[in-house]
Amino acid sequence: MSYDLEVYGRTAVSSEDAALIVASVDGLSPRLDPITGGLLSAEYQSSGEYCFTFEGPLRVDESDLPDVRFVAPLPDTLYRISVEGSRPESVSYAVTFAQELARRSDGQAIDPQNEEPQSQPQRRAARSTQKLHLHLSWFRPNDGGKELASDYLATAREEFPPAVPTRFGTHEPLQGSLADNGVNDAEFGQMYRDKCLAKELLFKGKSLRWGRITAWSQSFYLRYQQLWVTFDLAALQRMGRTDDVERFLVAVAERTGSYFAFAEVNATPLKTASSPHHVGAWSGLPERPQWLTWYSGGYEDMVLPHLTAGVTTRHARGISHRWTDEPSSGEELDVIVGRDTWLPSDLLAPADPQNHRKVLGPAATMPTQLNAL
Template identity: 25%
Template sequence: MSYDLTVYCPGSPTVDEVRLLVGNTRGLHVDPDSARDTGVVVLRGMKRGYSFTVDGPFSVEPVDLPEEVVAVLPAAATMFQVLVEGTQEAEIPYGVRFARKLAKACHGVVMDEQTTDIWPQPRTVKAPPRTEPKPERRDVWISWLILEEDLPADFLQGYLRIAREVLPESVPVRFGKYEPLQFRFDSSGEEGFIDEFYNDDSNGWDIYYKNPPPVTYGKIEAPQLSAGNPFTRITLVVDGHALADSPLRSALRRFFLAVATELGAVYASAEVERHQDMGRVPIFNMRPPQWVGFQPYPLWWVWAGPRLAPDIGRFLGPSAKEHNGGLFRAFSDEPLDRDALTDVLGPENLPWIPAEYSATYTDHQMAPLAVASVIPEILRNREPLDLPPGIYNPPRKA
């Protein structure tokens, strides 16, 4: 574990300025063997033992600022993370002192991530709390699973093209591999987005992106062929309140089917988030990640691609529609969560798929107790590829 502090600055200090500040602090030294562009390892004392690490600088957008920081430093543009790692509890005071020194030098503030306390304490009286309640979040999670052997070589270009043509709100705005997201699509473009996806020495490719509502979050994860996991997974989160608008709902449905058919998804689904057990997903990290079974509750939308429809098509019912060789079932017009869908469908139509096709869970259990007893052949893990240690996938992009 580590003790974490975050320093927010209104300007853009550099890592060289951090090194200089460390060198000017009595008893602290920059580790010369760990020089890097995005951080400093700090040693302390005559023996120069490890004390803490400063990671950064990272650009930060106003939308990513915690409320506690916005209240005292709404103009924060850069952040550093001061981490006292491992079991070095005696070093925590030194990390705290340096974080405060860095904040003072950049006219910023420190947030203690363990307590959310801010230093220095604001001198102004906090505004009274909002009297009107915030509307309850109602996110719709959409996911597509694509087998490696079906994945088009230019699938990222295809995904972005479909987004531009069908659902412009889903075109990435900010993207990257870690928070805070470091790139903007309007300046980096499609090429920058694709380069960042493949920017990983181990070929363990992935990318995340954030947008303003109605499409708020996206994620694209490559398979782990070294572990026998053959699925590329695309995830999109949409503000469910916005889907009361029928034209947007229609556009999202066209986008869902276009991605499913043009990128060759074997399975896709859409569901309204319910926080109690959103972790019950078909792909679970059971060492290795693998298909564990279909969700054991009704979903808003289900797509079975041409290679899966012969196995589960009969369970989608007569209201399922054929689409480019696959089957699509909308369990309701407007997005409903599983409780509402259960009431609408009635016990005679549930479960939507036989229990043996779903993993076994207990109440409030995220991880399955057991995988499904029936897994269609097309969804089973493959034989792991024999790749060098630390390499997940063979090169896909030069």
């Protein structure tokens, strides 16, 4: 699981200057982009091991700011720092870097897990006080189809308005915007068709923290397409929309021909349930149960005998499963499942025990049509 920090600044600090900040932190070295010279990540000087990644500067406006009180003038620049690893000191290093970056950019370092200003290094808050996110992800074969963006938007308009984007593009700052009445919705799908041969389409909305759709080219390194969106769970609960999530998950899955989809609840802005690809290929189902799931393309009969609790519903093109009525995290579902693995291990992506972001190969068992992915 990752630990993430954001710095919102009023004065832009270049990626090159951010690299100098890393170099000033005792024990760290910057890893630079060989072309631009900008900062990509920080590494431990002693071992060369990864410490955290860096992204920025990114332009933002008032609609992008988190629910934190900022002193005027409002910040207009965002930097993202992400820690994914097993060394506990990495978080402290990331916080130290974020605080110095905030000082130099006349800004604030924010912990998105709580959306509170970071004034000093601190331990991660207990889960009960953390801000929870809901991540929806869909997976379909990459058949060269260019309609994934259009299909997603049409389904969101029909079934789940909180998932409708307001801004979209292939990079920050996002280049396109959608009208509330949908009059220019065609531009969303057109950008995906025209610009996303080998690029991701990025988007965000009023209730939608962000979303991504992978490229459509069959020459792209991923041999399957993935679509995912992230919401603030508390916001959906305030709107009374959590009961509609399963219908939306199923509607997008059926419309796009997805063979697997899930809804994950966690305390980080990043989804953590997806199995990493194996050399661009589909590697199997995730190692932990997720609140909602969708199965098609041959997975239905493989998983159905093992969904021993919750509610399973058959649909025209697959099955959906819900473990609990209310959104639940993987940790909570482990207790409900009550066994070492929620599915037989041969259906799961074989993760590297030393690095959860890496799989050792494809799952031993998967539907025939997915063996080629």
